Amino acid sequence: MSQLKNFSKGFIKENPVFVLLLGMCPTLGVTSSAINGLGMGLATTFVLLMSNMVVSMVKSAIPDKVRIPAFIVIIATFVTIVQLTMQAYLPSLFKSLGLFIPLIVVNCLVLGRAEAFASKNNLVSSVIDGLGMGLGFTFALVTLGGIREILGSGKIFNITIYPENYVTLVFVLSPGAFIVLGYLIAALNKIKKN
Amino acid sequence: MAKRESSFINMVTTLVLVTGIAAAALGFVYDFTKGPIEAAKLKAQTEAIKNVLPEFDELGETKTITPAEGADALEFFPAYKNGELVGTAIKTYTKSGFSGFISIMAGIDKDGNFSGYSVLEHAETPGLGSKMDVWFNNPEKPKQYVIGKNPGSTNFTVSKDGGEIDAITASTITSRAFLEALTLAYDSYKNNEK
Numbered sequence: 033m034s035q036l037k038n039f040s041k042g043f044i045k046e047n048p049v050f051v052l053l054l055g056m057c058p059t060l061g062v063t064s065s066a067i068n069g070l071g072m073g074l075a076t077t078f079v080l081l082m083s084n085m086v087v088s089m090v091k092s093a094i095p096d097k098v099r100i101p102a103f104i105v106i107i108a109t110f111v112t113i114v115q116l117t118m119q120a121y122l123p124s125l126f127k128s129l130g131l132f133i134p135l136i137v138v139n140c141l142v143l144g145r146a147e148a149f150a151s152k153n154n155l156v157s158s159v160i161d162g163l164g165m166g167l168g169f170t171f172a173l174v175t176l177g178g179i180r181e182i183l184g185s186g187k188i189f190n191i192t193i194y195p196e197n198y199v200t201l202v203f204v205l206s207p208g209a210f211i212v213l214g215y216l217i218a219a220l221n222k223i224k225k226n
Numbered sequence: 227m228a229k230r231e232s233s234f235i236n237m238v239t240t241l242v243l244v245t246g247i248a249a250a251a252l253g254f255v256y257d258f259t260k261g262p263i264e265a266a267k268l269k270a271q272t273e274a275i276k277n278v279l280p281e282f283d284e285l286g287e288t289k290t291i292t293p294a295e296g297a298d299a300l301e302f303f304p305a306y307k308n309g310e311l312v313g314t315a316i317k318t319y320t321k322s323g324f325s326g327f328i329s330i331m332a333g334i335d336k337d338g339n340f341s342g343y344s345v346l347e348h349a350e351t352p353g354l355g356s357k358m359d360v361w362f363n364n365p366e367k368p369k370q371y372v373i374g375k376n377p378g379s380t381n382f383t384v385s386k387d388g389g390e391i392d393a394i395t396a397s398t399i400t401s402r403a404f405l406e407a408l409t410l411a412y413d414s415y416k417n418n419e420k
Binding site for chain 1: 231232237240241244248255396
């Protein structure tokens with residue numbers, strides 16, 4: 033597999049949200065606005081990149097039977113680093129993402145890539161896979177968040193597009209997340225078929 | 227490099243090493259970000275006091291007052307202009323938010339009415355309960371607006387419970403908690419005045 037394909041597969045062909053359906057909890061939880069989706073996506077991308085890198089470097093030193101706990105510790109370490117750094121330098125973003133940052137630890141996307149890809153491939157491929165998957169995840173979260181923000185609060189990236197009196201509130205609530213996600217997956221499947 | 231065998235000694239050393247390195251890395255990051263996190267929190271607190279009070283030029287001595295109900299103390303920040311008291315900022319809290327703890331800075335002017343508020347810490351649902359920082363601060367919606375009112379003359383419970391304040395759409399629990407925190411601040415303020 034060429035590295036370019038390895039990178040781009042995360043966007044459409046193996047998009048973690050639209051195709052693999054991994055990491056649904058933060059996906060549906062934080063995407064009430066585009067900026068939250070972007071922040072969450074980039075935080076996850078960093079964790080994914082770093083954990084893929086470290087896991088692929090130490091994979092042969094870790095005995096098979098304890099690989100899952102070892103991977104989880106590695107992932108949790110990077111999540112805590114992200115959390116502390118964000119709290120220190122981006123307090124307002126940290127305030128709006130709140131409890132979803134620590135939850136990156138249990139995002140099956142991160143562990144899934146460590147287990148299914150990084151523990152079997154070399155360093156370069158793993159880094160590219162982490163980056164591609166992470167940016168694909170970010171892309172999905174921003175799309176989902178953007179659509180929900182436009183329909184649900186009449187804004188995009190906090191810029192008002194139409195007055196709040198005409199919004200459909202359900203789209204910023206959790207049912208709206210499922211509805212938008214369903215339509216996006218359907219649209220993507222249609223495009224992929226043609 | 228060949229995969230290490232899953233023998234007992236290998237597993238134990240691997241896990242000890244992995245957790246040890248993780249702990250060291252986290253200790254380093256924690257130490258590094260401790261200062262900026264404190265600074266960011268302090269800055270947020272000063273900003274919050276400025277936001278919730280009428281113009282002032284000097285902050286008086288901070289007092290901590292334990293309310294009649296509730297375990298933790300509230301912090302009082304009296305503010306003066308030309309030596310005259312113009313208002314008091316009160317750091318109040320509640321534990322009955324949808325996701326537990328909420329910390330709010332509430333300003334009370336010299337007539338005993340709320341002059342502003344600012345949400346310092348919360349873990350409410352993004353896009354729903356997290357809207358409390360703007361919801362109760364909208365002069366165009368008098369039934370939501372808490373500024374210029376006080377729990378002595380206005381019934382500070384949500385309209386669903388027979389009160390005079392409209393709750394955030396789809397976030398009644400957060401709204402109840404919010405009003406509870408403001409009432410706690412007001413009651414302690416009144417008790418302290420006597």
